[in-house]
Amino acid sequence: MTAIKHALQRDIFTPNDERLLGIVNVCKAGKKKKNCFLCATVTTERPVQVKVVKVKKSDKGDFYKRQLTWELRDLTEVDAKDASKENPEFDLHFEKVYRWVASSTAEKNSFISCIWKLNQRYLRKKVEFVNVSSQLLEESVPSGESQSVAGGDEDALDDYQELSTREEQDIESMMEMCEYAVSNAEAFAEKLFKELQVLDGANIQSIMASEKQVNILMQLLDEALTEVDTIEGKLSSYEEMLQSVKEQMDQISQSNRLIQISNTNNGKLLNEIQFIVNYMDLSKGQIRALQEGDLTSPKGIEACINASEALLQCMNVALRPGHEKLMAVKQQQQLFVDLRDTFARRLTNHLNNLFVHQGYDQSSTLSQHQTELVLPKHSPLHRDLLRYAKLMDWLKNTHREKYDGLSRTYVDYMSRLYEREIKDFFEIAKIKMAGTSKEAKGKFATLPRKESALKQETESLHGSSGKLTGSTSSLNKLTVQGSNSRRSQSSSLLDMGNMSASDLDVADRTKFDKIFEQVLSELEPLCLAEQDFLSKFFKLQQHMTTSSALHSCTQKDMVRHMMNKIFQSIETELNSLIALGDKIDSFHSLYMLVKMSHHVWTAENVDPASFLSTTLGNVLVTVKRNFDKCISGQIRQMEEVKISKKSKVGILSFVTGFEEFAELAETIFRNAERRGDLDKAYVKLIRATFCFASQHFFEGVEARVAQGIREEEVSYQLAFNKQELRKVIKEYPGKEVKKGLDNLYKKVDKHLCEEESLLQVVWHSMQDEFIRQYKHFEDLIGRCYPGSGITMEFTIQDMLEYFSSIAQSH
Structure with missing residues (x-):
């Protein structure tokens, strides 16, 4: 222990x-x-x-x-x-x-x-x-x-005491004087004992000799003891006094601790009171602004904004544990709820009235633009309403149902207003666009059909259809007849081939281009301005944190939904205008494709998912479809062209028309984003042009077979006997074919854009089509002229060499 x-x-x-x-x-x-x-x-x-x-x-x-x-x-x-x-x-x-x-x-x-x-x-x-x-x-x-x-008394000392340095030195000296101090401890101890007896005797003698001094010392010791008793008595009394003081000090210390605890509690209570007063109190001016503040003047709006923000802070303050049980806090919270509801009701009614009145005021200004191709600007309305943007944000955070109701009201009134404005705007655009086609309608009227030529074509196709060499000497234009179907009023390569460049009303097309561009240029800022206003006024595109990306996406969807409601008539009106332009002149689709593509590209750079970008993209699909239909129509008209037997050798009208078409298209598509669509159209038109000439005689053969004549009996037809077949083949020797291909390559190279790869693609496509037609003709000769031994004057290998050498020479 x-x-x-x-x-x-x-x-x-x-x-x-x-x-x-x-x-x-x-x-x-x-x-x-x-x-x-x-x-x-x-x-x-x-x-x-x-x-x-x-x-x-x-x-x-x-x-x-x-x-x-x-x-x-x-x-x-x-x-x-x-x-x-x-x-x-x-x-x-x-x-x-x-x-x-x-x-x-x-x-x-x-x-x-x-x-x-x-x-x-x-x-x-x-x-x-x-x-x-x-x-x-x-x-x-x-x-x-x-x-x-x-443990005994706390003042007791241990019996063991260490030797002093002096004592250690004395013991060592004694042991050195005695050689056997270590080897014979008993002898050494006996020696020390004898020396101690001698010293004791000397001490006794010394004491007895100094008895008088001892008596004096004893007397002094008695006096000292008496003094010690006196001091002890005083110390005892002092100790009792100090004990009393100690108890009093302990009581004072205990009281101080209680006072300190009380002060701490008072400080905490004061902090709680200050917290409630600082964070859950509104000034009289703020309460008055919420209850009856002016929502029409800038100063009144600013006061309402400050008061509403202060109210929101008070309502959103994080109460400490136990605060919600205080009656004063409950009363203050009820006051905040009442003020919130009162102000939300006042604000909603005021903004509802603004939407209605502003919509009617704006409608009254529509008459100012009835003859101009200009859409009314809504910037004054936006500027007036944006003063309430912060209050809308407050309403969104406090009364979502009222905020949603205001959103629906705004969309409802503004959709009606925009529908009237856009409808009137497009009516003016259609009137102006229709005015550009009055003279064009006469110029692009259907060419008269000659019954004699039609009769000759139906009886036979006797005679040569002309060399396809592209020679320019002594060539006369062929008389081109329409098909049995009713020709449309739109332009075609056939029309362009029969009309001089001066006959084409270029000014009308240029005017149409300007009208269409004006329409798009007016719609674009209108939509962007409205979308920007919706984002700011309804707080639908605030900066969000990385963790709120989904919430930000939802807000963009809300903007797009509101824009779709407000401008629901734009896509319909644009499609109607495009249909009118295409009806007036199918070549208008070239202008519309370039303009629409540029505006779509601009809108996508601003916001790929915006209403404007999506709407223009949808309309662009219609424009591209009309462009493809225009090119397909030109190809179909080429395929339906019939050449009279009286026609002499010459350049087909649509070949010359293609050259003029290319000049027009190059002017429109210069530096355009959709240049690739035109280049693909070139491939289709050139292929159709090339195939037409070589198919004409054999189409007559196929027509006879289609009428019920057996294939082996076709050669007995006067217009399609073996002699006529030899004449047709003789008109296409290898030398002339190569020369014609060379001229065709130059025309293709002239009108295609400066991309070597595109020219190679077109040339390769023409080669494949030519080979396909060659094989088709050979098969038709074998079936309808069996045993005649008639073949083309050039082979497929010859054709491959022609195409290769022409491509390498250029």
Whole structure:
């Protein structure tokens, strides 16, 4: 136990300026045995504080640690259970009763004795000791192990003292003088004993010789003892006085602690009150602005904005635990709800009236633009409404149903207004567009059909259809007849081939181009301005964090939905205008494709998913379809052309027409985004032009077979006998074919854009088509002229060499 006591003093109490005076090994009564130590300690600094400390070994068992500490002044009773019998149990009564079982009765008695002494010396309020023998309380603790455990009086010193340096030196000198001090300790000890007897005798003689001095010394010692008794008496009285002062100081300290706790509580209460007042209070001016603030003047609107933002902050403040139970807080929250509802109702009614009145006011200005191809501007309306953008944002956060209702009201009124404006605007555009076609209708009228030529064509195709060499000497234009179907009023390569360039009303087409561009140029800023207003006024495109990307996407969808509602007539009107332009002149589709593509490209650069981009993209599909239909119509008219037997050798009208078409198309598509569509159209037109000439005779053969004549009997037809077949083949020797192909290559190269790869694609397509026709003609000759031995004057290999050499020479 002594070792444990020293360890506890060193490791636990010395660092805390405490001295360990008593210790007992205990465990709790009635529970599983878990040993710990109860220690009685005093502080080394004054005023002395006496404590009872519970010390326990750590879970790992390698060191001790404090577990509980009690002030001795809080101890009210010590119960030893039995004063006459040995019993290791005892109770300590602090704020509650702690029941202990000591490892031995001796340790228990030593610890209780130590507590009694500390109580007698340091505490005015005495502890009550129950079932403790009076002998244990009055007598000192016996010497030996019990005294060691109890710790004794705190002023007791250990019996062991270390040797001083002087004493060590004297012992060493004595041992050096005696050679056998180490080897014969008994002889050395006997020698020392004899020397000690000599010294004792000398001392006695010296004392007896100085008896007078001893008497004087004794007298002085008696006087000193008397003085010590006097001082002890005074010290006792001082100690009693200090004990009283200590108790008073303890009371003052306790009072100070209570005052400090009270001040802390008052400070916390003040902070709570300040929090509620600062974050849950509106000024009278703000309340007045919400209840009756002017929503028409800039100053009044600004006051309402500030008040509404302050109200929102008050309503969204994060209350601390317990605030919601305060009656004042509940009343203030109800006030905020009432103010919110009142202001939301006032704001909604005011903005509803603004939407209605502004819509009617704007309608009254439509008459100013009835003859101009200009859409009314809504910037004044947007400017007036944007003053309320912050209030709309407030309404969105506080009354979503009212915000949604206002959104629907705005879309409803503005869709009606825009529908009237856009309808009138497109009516003017159609009137102006129709005015450009009055003269064109006469110029592009259907050419008269000659019955004699038609009759000759139906009877036979006797005679040569002319060399396809492209020679320009002594060539006359063929008389071109229309098909049985009704010709449309639109332009065609056939019409262009029969009309001089001066006959084409280029000015009309240019005017149409300007009208169409004006329409798109007016629609584009109108849609962009409205979309920008919707985003700002209804707060649908605010900057969002990375985690709110989905919310931002939803807001864009809302803008697109509102734009679709407001401008639902634009796509229909545009398609109607495009249909009119295409009806007037199918070549208008070239202008519309270029213009529409450019505006789609511009809109996609601004916002690929915007209403404008989507709408123009949809309309562009219609324009592209009309362009493809225009090219297909030209090809179909080529295929339906019939050549009269009286016609002489010459250049087909649509070949010359293609050249003029290319010049017109190149002017329109210069630097256009959709240049690739024109180049693809060139491939189709050139292929159709090339195939027409070589198919004409054999189409007559196929027509006879289609009428029911057997294939082997076709050669007996006058117009399609073997002699006529030889004449046709003779007109296409290899030399002339190559020359014609060379001229055709030059025309293709002239009108295609400056891209070598495109020219190669077109030339390769023409080669494939030519070979396909060659094989078709050979097969037709074999079936309709069996055994005649008639073949083309050039082979497929010859054709491949022609195409290759022409491409390499250029």
